[in-house]
Every structure is written in C-alpha cells, then in structure tokens.
Amino acid sequence: MPAPVLSYKDIRVSFATEFGDVDAVKGVSFEVMPGEVVAVVGESGSGKSVTSSTAMGLLPESASVQGEVLLEGRNVLKMSTAELRRLRGSDISMVFQEPMTALNPVLRVSDQLVEALQVHEVAFGGKALEKSIELLERVGIPEARTKIRQYPHQFSGGQRQRIVIAMAIACGPKVIIADEPTTALDVTVQAEILDLLRELKQELNTGILLITHNMGVVADMADRVVVMLNGEVVETGPVAKILGHPEHPYTRRLLAAMPLLREAGDPSLEREQEQERVRVTERAARETSHRAAAGMSSGAASPAPAALEAKDVALEYKFRRKATRVVHDLNFTVQPGEIMGLVGESGSGKSTVAKAVLGLLDVAEGELRVRGENMPALPSKQKKALKREIGVVFQDPAASLDPRFPIGDIITEPMVVHKEGDKDSRMARARELLDAVRLPSSVLNRYPHELSGGQRQRISIARALTLNPTLLIADEPTSALDVSVQAAVLELFSELQQHYGFACLFVSHDLAVVDSLAHKVLVMQNGRTVEQGTTDQVLRHAKESYTQQLLAAAPVPNPETQARRRTERQRLLAALG
C-alpha cells in the first residue's frame, strides 16, 4: 500500500478572539493518497477550509494549531518559516474559490506565472517565460503566447481559474488543495474546470484535497469523502458509500437538502405533472367563469391580464451616451399564480430583466406589461401605484437589509413608502408576516446582523410580501445560502407562493433549484431567449443545444449517474464540435 502524500492527524485549531478562544476544528484526521481526490464537504463554519489551510501554514496569527500535518512524512506544523516557504507552491499548492480576486490585478499574467517558477528556482528569465506559456497552453488558454502578456481583468472568470491552476501546477506539486474551486463559476465552466483538474491529476499523479459544499461536484470528482460538521469529522468513506448509503444523520440531511435536477422518468415527476394539470385547468375554469360573470362570451378577447408580460423587450445600458444592448427581443408571459424560472449563465442578461421589471432600468424597446398595463409608459403616479404589486427578494440578504434598521422597520417600510396603514396596523402586519415566514415576533426589535443568513433571507421574503404583491421578483434568492438552509427557504417559498398565490419571476443559475420550484422556464444566453416552455419541456426534453449543454454540465450527487452524465456531456460537446 502506498504511503499517503498528505495526512492530517488529530488537528485542533482554535482562534483567539476578544470573547475568548473559539475552537474551530476539534480533532480531525484523514489522509490523501497520491493521485487520489479526497473531498471535504460541510457547510459554512464546519471548519473544512481551516483544517486544510493548516497544511499551507496560511492561517492568521490569531490561530493556534495542534496535532500533526504530514506532507510525505514531514510535519508541516513543526517547520520554520523558511522551510514552509520552500514547501508552498512547490510540494503543495492551492487553488482558491474566487478567480476574480485571486490574481493580482496590476501585474501581467506572465509576471505572476514566471514569479511562481522563479521562487522555487524551477526556471529563470526567458526559460521561465517559455515554461509559463506551456503551462497556459496545458490548462487550455488559447493563443497563450500573446495572451500571457495581458492583465487578469482581460480574461473571463473561467480562464482566470485556469491561470490559477496553471500557477498551482507550475512546480509539479504532490498535493493540490482546491478550496471551492468552482463555486464562483458558471455551471458549464465548472464542468470544464473539473475536467481539467481530473486530467491533471491523472497526468501528474497529484493528490487533490477538494473542499466543496456541492455534492454534485463530489460525485463528479471524489474518490473518498470526508464529511465535517462543527469542526469534527462525522463520516468518512468511499464516495459511492457516502453518497449512496450515508450512515450519519447529518450526511443524510445534507444529501436530502440538495435540490435535484430530475431526469425524465423520475417517479416524483408524475405526481407533480398531475398537480400542474390540475392547476392549469383550474385557472382556465376560473377565467371562463370570470368572463361569464363579466357577461362576455367565452372565446372573445380580454382574458384576465397576465401578471407580467414582456413583448419584444430590448434593454440597454448607457455609458457616456453610448448604449450597449444587453437584452434582445424578449417575449414571455407569467400568468397569475405562476412561477417562471429565468435561467442563464453570468452575462446572459437575466438579472437585467429583473432590474427592468422593478423599474430600475428603462426599457429601450417593447412593452413590459404588469397586470396588463405597460409599466414603463405610465405617468409616474400610476407607475408608483403599480409598483405596489411587485415585491422583490435579492440574492444577498446581508447586503439587501439596512444594517441600521430594526427588523420591524424593515418589514413595514414598503407600507410607509406607500402611505398605508398606521403604526399599529403596520406592526400587526409585520407580526403576521414573521409568523408566515416562521420567525418569532420577538425578532421585531432586533437588527439584521443578529440573525443568521437563512433568517435574514426569510426577513427579505417577508418584506417582499408586505404589500401583498401579485408579482414577486426573486433574483438568486438562495445562492448565498448553505444547502440545508437553501432547502428550508425554498420549501417556505413554495408554501408561501401557494398560500398567497403571487406570480413569480425566479431568476437563477441553478437548474435544480428551478426544477424544484418553477412551473415554466425561460433559458437566456447572451441577452437572447434560447428556449422557453414548461419546466418539464425545457429541463427534460430540451430542444436547443445550449439548453442541453447547460443541463449536461450540472453535476448530480450520484457518482454512477454523474459518470454516465459526464460521458454523455463529452459526447454532446464532441457532436457540437
């Protein structure tokens, strides 16, 4: 049996804070073999990043570490600064989460790569530059010879992550610690980066310590899995066992919380489709009776107005009188009580659409009808009245709640803005909404920072519902949350939607989340509509190749299925050329 390349033995880390010592890691042990991928999974605060950084000596000064980290038998924790420095980047290297900030913005890529080689005396000068170009070519940067002279901001997020990986493999490391290497990336880019890491691992026989919260990524990459919770390892084993037959209740909970992108034939689908049929028929019946009540013959024009309707909408951003069109010919309808998922990768224009519906961006062309009225064309007074009908939930609950407002004021502010109710009725409404989002009314006088991320997002949802809107805009409402928290928030969201019956434009990059929630889906790419239809049509019987690529790239938390999906994806990409 080969010796492990990296092993953690009873690692304990505590941080000195002004409120005394805090134990972040409480006795963690595991090993990484050469050429093996070990995934450490856990939610925020589980200590997974802290544990792995001990191998690089990258923890802040306030941390004290006990135990042993053996890199090929040598204890890293006992090393002097100089020894540790020789180790970093040569024997063990790191790939970080944020490719946008991991590279120095003011230095050329060539300088940053050459530097990595020169520090460890692998190559110097012209030779180092040649080697750097080879590295860039290896990680799949086209035209590496000319591109290497550019600055990081001239590359896309995925390319930057490739550059970071090039840097990490520059000196032929024995182990690479990849800390959420694809979390900040689009799903198709994520699949490419994971492919690259897999190839490099096989080529260099490097051990990879993969830190992630995404079970799909685990299924795609890992040989073995370490599950962490509150600084302790709760379960460890081969990937098939952990994902297939988890023993620890926390692992089970974590897996159950993962939103699933279901494939055609999934048993849960039939039930849902039945419900959907009922919903559509009921709506049709309601409309007919509506019309009958209004004394109109059925079949004649003027059905109940859609909650939101876009007709040939074009949107543009203006900078110094130069307009850049970012959304073209957008057409869609969201009926009352319907959830439409707006899906796309970064730069697709999906958030821009949400912005326009909220009236934060002028519509360059076309009509944007809210309950039948073209909102952008209305005089400002009527526009304001119509805006009452639109609620909004943003991505980051920490940033979208005013830190100096108590929760009660946050929830009632829409009523204040629209001069509705008095002090008492507003507070009563706030209590009612807190109850609806299942928070105790005692949080009324608290401030956002006193609540957890999930609780804050519940507050955001409560605020969005204050005026009982007919339309809710949700822009990536769960992307900043942990999986288990996301599951709870999504469930709540779904219940609230059924209870209040609002229509919803649900913007998301996560196909699985959209699958669990939306009635229909619109896929965008580069500002254009690729495909739209019912959730089942788009996510399980996609016609367009871009939608197929998106679907194929989303990893599922089952190693066997994922392996099959990977080959299918590669076949699809090969077929597309």
Add this chain to the structure above:
Amino acid sequence: MTRYIIRRLLQFIPVILISTLIVYALVFAIPGDPIRALAGDRPMSDAVRETLREQYNLDDPFLIQYFKYIWGIVTALDFGSTFNGRPVTDIIQQRLPVTATLALVTLVIQTLMGIIAGILAALYRDRFFDRFVQVSTVAMVALPTLVIGFLLQLIFGLNLGWFPIAGVNNGVSSYILPALTMAAVSTGILARLVRSELLDSLKSDYVRTATAKGMKRSRVITRHGLRNSLIPAVTFIGADLASMLGGSIIVETIFNLPGLGQQVFASIQGQEGTVVVGIVTLFVLFFVVINLIVDLLYGLLDPRIRYE
C-alpha cells in the same frame, strides 16, 4: 489616450477663466483705493492719481477691467504690471524658483517619510512603531503650522545650528526647515493612509495567492501589496502638492523666503490686482496640470483604468 489628454487640456480653459474671474472680483471687492495705498503717507496730486487710475483701468466697470486684462494676455501675452511699472511676468520669473524649490523639497520629504512610515506601521501593526506613528501623526495634524515652524527654527536652527533659520542664501539647506514645516501635516495623513491601505491589501486574495506560491513576505509586500495600495496615496499627494501653494504663504513669511507666497500676500495688501491674479492663475494652472498627471498615473498603477 491622446484624445483623453486633449479633452482634458480643453477643459482647462473654462476652469482658468472662471477662477481668474473670481480672483479678480475678490481683489476688486477689497475696499479702499489701491493708488492711495501705493502713495502711503506721502501726498499725491489729483492729476497723478487720475493718470495712474486710467493707466490701470481702475475707473472702468469691473467686467470691462477683467475683459481688458484677459484681452491683454491673449493678444500680447501681457500679464500686466505692478504700479511701479514692473511686469508681472518679471516678478513671477524671479520668485517662482524659490517656491518651486520649496514645493519640491517638501514633496520629497513628505512622500518618502509618509510612505515609509506608513509601510512600517502596517508591518509592525499594534507594536511600538505603529503606535508611535499613530500618536505623532495626531500631534502633527493638531499643531498649527506656525507653531511647528517656530519649534523647528528654535531646535534645529538656534540650539543645534544645523540649518539656517531664514533666507535663501545657503542653497538647498535653506529649504530644509521650511519644507519640514510644510510637510508636517501631510506626512502624518499620508502615513496613516498608506498604513490602512496596505493593511487592506495584505488581507486580499492575491496576496494570499502570492504567499501560497512560496514567496518571501518582503517580496509579497513590495511586489503585490504595495502597488495596489499606492493609488489613494497618489491622489492625496497630488491634491496636497496643489494645496502647498496656499501653505507657502505662511511658511515663506515665517522663514522669510522671497517666493510667490510672500509676493501674493504683499500684493493683496497693496491691492495690486494684476499681480494677485497673475500669480493665482499660475497656481490654478499648476493645480489642474497636477490633477491631470495624477489621473494619468492611475493608468500606470492600475492597468484596469483606461482612458478614452
């Protein structure tokens, strides 16, 4: 880039026109008769006074005076002359080198001291040197320039005898004490600015990447940390260099340096509008040029900034 510079240069025209107009109006608004002030206690015949007033357009309405002044500059590069008949350009030529030297020495002192102190304070955060910088910068900012000037004269000029305390007859060493006086406040602010910017930058992801590469801490700081934290410092130094001309009025008076600051002060007292406007216009021009240079420096420091 060239187009950007040309556009910025064109913007100078309205800035200079408006600022000269304001200065002209202020001098015009000073009560009293400049010609009478010129004569002092000596009697002056009405005829002489009338001639002088006419010669300097003092009887025209304000806007006409201003227009004649600008017209003179544009058509004949005539910046006017003092009541003694000395051309303003002459005065500027004579006095500019003194103020320029003072500003340059000040700039060197405050940039070096401020940046070095800031870096060291950031590196030895919460240790003795950091605390020392923090406390001494508060003291520097709190003390009036006048007091700092007199203290420096007393200690380094009179007691230790290292530097001359007044005049400009000893080359660069004459400028050391005045420059230190001028630099005192800005050095303190600059040190604090560099300290906090560098601390921020040391927390950034790319510094972590550089550390993870196995680079020495000193290299990480100089190569990756420092350059990113210098942009705010450059902004500050630019703005400060421009405001130095204001500071020079006090400092040149304390140390008796025959520079532009001293001249402006004297000319305001003598209500010699043309001299005041001439020198202030020069200051304004200098200010906008410095600003342009600072903006161009951003582009050098940060490749993400592009000019169109």
